[in-house]
Amino acid sequence: MKRLYLLIPNVEICRTLVGELKEAGIPKGHVHVLASLRERLEGLPQANVWQKTELAHGIWIGAALGAIAGFTAGLLGMYFPPPGLMLGWGVVLASSLAGITFGAFVSAMMKLHEHNHKLDRYHVDIEKGRILMMVDVPRNRVDDIKNMILEHHADARIRVEKMA
Numbered sequence: 001m002k003r004l005y006l007l008i009p010n011v012e013i014c015r016t017l018v019g020e021l022k023e024a025g026i027p028k029g030h031v032h033v034l035a036s037l038r039e040r041l042e043g044l045p046q047a048n049v050w051q052k053t054e055l056a057h058g059i060w061i062g063a064a065l066g067a068i069a070g071f072t073a074g075l076l077g078m079y080f081p082p083p084g085l086m087l088g089w090g091v092v093l094a095s096s097l098a099g100i101t102f103g104a105f106v107s108a109m110m111k112l113h114e115h116n117h118k119l120d121r122y123h124v125d126i127e128k129g130r131i132l133m134m135v136d137v138p139r140n141r142v143d144d145i146k147n148m149i150l151e152h153h154a155d156a157r158i159r160v161e162k163m164a
Contacts, residue, residue, distance in 0.1 A: 002142050005159040006149065007122065008131040011039060017153065018044060021135060024148055030136040034119070036126050051116065051134060058111025059104045066103020070096040118161070136163065 008014045014033060021031055032047040049055055074092030081087045122132045137145050142160060149156050 001136050001163045002139055003161050003163050004133075004135040004137055004142070004145065004149075005122070005161065006133045006135070007125050007157050008133055008153075009155070010129075011035075011041065011044075011131065013153065014044060014131045014133060017133065017149065020148065020152060021145070024145060026135060026137065026145065032134040032136075034122075034126065034132040034134070036129065038129070039131060041131075047132075047134065049112065052119070053116055054111040054114045055108055058107040058114075061111075062103035062105070062107025063100045064103070065107070066099035066101070067096055068099070069103065070099020073099070 006017075008017060018028075018031055018033075022028065028045050031045045032051045033041055033044045034047040034052065035041055071092060074095035077091050077095065078087045078089070119132070126132055135145065146158055146160070149158060
């Protein structure tokens with residue numbers, strides 16, 4: 001999947017474009033709209049916490065670091081067990097899973113309140129009243145969707161990025 005970032009001048013054009021994308025076969029769940037608090041976005045698919053924050057990134061980083069820490073702790077427990085205990089690979093597996101879970105949770109809680117840095121470049125435009133539309137498109141349809149948008153909205157600025 002690729003994500004198209006479009007700056008739309010106003011809500012009416014945004015509503016029209018959402019309809020056009022729906023007709024082109026883009027599911028409503030793949031369209032995310034973000035605007036300043038002054039804009040009325042009723043009926044539009046508004047961006048949620050997954051698009052507006054670093055939550056997804058935080059979960060991946062936390063899970064990776066937790067896996068490393070849990071695996072290391074499991075190995076240490078297996079090779080240097082407490083007196084009287086024989087620990088095997090099950091401890092390594094259990095501590096790795098616990099590390100993944102704990103790391104993902106803690107990192108997610110921290111990143112939940114951090115804005116998505118990919119959206120920084122659009123901040124000034126959003127504050128000026130423009131609307132940011134993010135559209136998740138299959139790789140093989142990127143050019144088709146871009147051309148369809150530009151055909152009806154020649155002034156649209158489209159940026160394409162690989163989804164994380």
